[in-house]
Amino acid sequence: MFDDRLSKGRRRGRAALTALVIAGVGAALIAGSAFFPTLVEAKKKELRTEVPPGELDDYYGFFSGGHSGEVRVLGLPSMRLFKRIPVFNLDAGSGWGVTNESKAMMGGLVTGDTHHAHASYKDGTYDGKYLWINDKANNRLARIRLDYMETDTIISIPHAQGVHGIFPQRYPQTDWVILNSEFRTPLHNDGKGDIRDAASYNGVHTVVDAHDMKIVCQVMVPCNLDLAATDYQGKYSFATSYNSEGGATISEMLAKDRDWLVVFDWDAIKDGLKKKDYKVVDGIKMLDGKPGSRYAIYVPVPKNPHGVNVSPDGKYAVCSGKVSPTATVVAIDKLADAFAGKIEPKDTIVAEPEIGLGPLHTTFDGRGNAYTSLFIDSQIVKWNIQKAIDLYKNPKKDDTAVVDRLDISYQVGHTMASMAETKEADGHFLVSLNKISKDRFLNVGPLKPENDQLVDISGDKMRLLMDEPSYIEPHDCIIVRRDIVEPHVKDRADMDEHPLAVHKNAIERDGNKVTVHLTANAPVYGMQEVEVNEGDEVTFIVTNHDEIPDLAHGFCISDYGINFVVGPFQTRSVTFVANKPGLHWIYCTNFCHALHLEMRLRLMVKAKA
Ligand code: CUA
Ligand code: CA
Numbered sequence: 001m002f003d004d005r006l007s008k009g010r011r012r013g014r015a016a017l018t019a020l021v022i023a024g025v026g027a028a029l030i031a032g033s034a035f036f037p038t039l040v041e042a043k044k045k046e047l048r049t050e051v052p053p054g055e056l057d058d059y060y061g062f063f064s065g066g067h068s069g070e071v072r073v074l075g076l077p078s079m080r081l082f083k084r085i086p087v088f089n090l091d092a093g094s095g096w097g098v099t100n101e102s103k104a105m106m107g108g109l110v111t112g113d114t115h116h117a118h119a120s121y122k123d124g125t126y127d128g129k130y131l132w133i134n135d136k137a138n139n140r141l142a143r144i145r146l147d148y149m150e151t152d153t154i155i156s157i158p159h160a161q162g163v164h165g166i167f168p169q170r171y172p173q174t175d176w177v178i179l180n181s182e183f184r185t186p187l188h189n190d191g192k193g194d195i196r197d198a199a200s201y202n203g204v205h206t207v208v209d210a211h212d213m214k215i216v217c218q219v220m221v222p223c224n225l226d227l228a229a230t231d232y233q234g235k236y237s238f239a240t241s242y243n244s245e246g247g248a249t250i251s252e253m254l255a256k257d258r259d260w261l262v263v264f265d266w267d268a269i270k271d272g273l274k275k276k277d278y279k280v281v282d283g284i285k286m287l288d289g290k291p292g293s294r295y296a297i298y299v300p301v302p303k304n305p306h307g308v309n310v311s312p313d314g315k316y317a318v319c320s321g322k323v324s325p326t327a328t329v330v331a332i333d334k335l336a337d338a339f340a341g342k343i344e345p346k347d348t349i350v351a352e353p354e355i356g357l358g359p360l361h362t363t364f365d366g367r368g369n370a371y372t373s374l375f376i377d378s379q380i381v382k383w384n385i386q387k388a389i390d391l392y393k394n395p396k397k398d399d400t401a402v403v404d405r406l407d408i409s410y411q412v413g414h415t416m417a418s419m420a421e422t423k424e425a426d427g428h429f430l431v432s433l434n435k436i437s438k439d440r441f442l443n444v445g446p447l448k449p450e451n452d453q454l455v456d457i458s459g460d461k462m463r464l465l466m467d468e469p470s471y472i473e474p475h476d477c478i479i480v481r482r483d484i485v486e487p488h489v490k491d492r493a494d495m496d497e498h499p500l501a502v503h504k505n506a507i508e509r510d511g512n513k514v515t516v517h518l519t520a521n522a523p524v525y526g527m528q529e530v531e532v533n534e535g536d537e538v539t540f541i542v543t544n545h546d547e548i549p550d551l552a553h554g555f556c557i558s559d560y561g562i563n564f565v566v567g568p569f570q571t572r573s574v575t576f577v578a579n580k581p582g583l584h585w586i587y588c589t590n591f592c593h594a595l596h597l598e599m600r601l602r603l604m605v606k607a608k609a
Pocket of ligand 1: 523588
């Protein structure tokens, strides 16, 4: 009976694999052309908002999880949550933070604060390979491989606090990822010297090699650096700075009417590295990007700017001052002249339309329109970039670049349109990531969910489609076409990618160190019992040999605080000291078989004499 079920499962697995291959070929055929048949079909009337049972979404949404420390994968337009990818957080469901593999990446920390998820690029659009996410809390950068949708590397960023804005290189492909430090600190932050002297603090713009995840260099600046963007030519990166004052208190940070959009010149940085125009600080090449240096220019933009986003045509960087009702449009083709000193940095500004109160982030529809989140007004405002530029040149009374406004619920932070951070921005959907939901959902106490609202931006008027509650607290997201990601996503791991993959069950003893090599095949582990002595250092290495898609096994040791899952063909390990004598059943936590409950083995820890 069970064998029969297994073989049916295997057949299903093969059928699914075949379907995936066909879907992949289909996606490859239509990539770059018309997009999904389902969506095109639906567009004849209006954008579909429902995904009926059994059908698939048109987009992946990769959302940061804020201080939950994770990344979330949703489908759009359904807004269904598919997966929570643990990154900087302990995850009880998957055992992230419990296994040796994840612990080695996490470096003893089990909290984080993720803000900005950005995927890898080729030629200005996503290639579906990787996703990067920052940890503002502990100043780290993580990379997630999208074929497994699991974290594969975490690195620490030195000389930086409040690692906030990140962005991958968009052209010709992602070789660099840049990161900003929002908090200024002493360069040698060792508590020696005058820590109170805020004038001596600095920020850093960090360049990370996207391939080996090593730090290429840092560019030191006197100001803080908040959000980040890269251009579409592989020439520049951008950082807003709301603390050009170099203040340490909120009133000091609000002293000036204008702060900065700092632009970094990548050719100059590469040349500086070649000519060794840096000092080595704690092993890191540190270039000096102070005003007047060749590495950075400082464009004066309205008070305390936050977001910076580059239009999909690659022409403009748009930022907004949180306490100015405007957006600032910087022409990227003027930057070379500003770096050469032919024009002033301020002369790169080509528009500054008045759009509303508390402007934060801007996204795009690929048809020349920008959509800016207004935190104070609780609105998404749609405005036309070219019209804003025309009106900046020839102001007309009573004329405006604003095209439409949509009230949202409530207090929007980031906003993102489908494919908007690529040259393939398609202007279908927009997500308004609202910080406050108040009365929009059943009351669950003082800590309420956030409200991520889905908006149809395919027409002249924006149309609110859906409220989606989300657990605290997504900051930002990207919306990626399904055909870019799905063909690369695997149902099973490459078993031998893990150097310790178990092919043969065995117990090895070396003094008081015991290593157990264990396979898992529904509904049995490769051994029925393991005997160790109290005080032994025990390592279990578990490989799941089930090839059926979605057939994961758990590994939980009763009363030992050890609990994790292993996906098809994956290997996970755990090391602990057997400090509790007695019988401890090890059991499978992940329902895998009709005999799932019987999938267990005895760990017998013999008490010291
Ligand atoms: Cu294996 Cu349940
Ligand atoms: Ca300021």
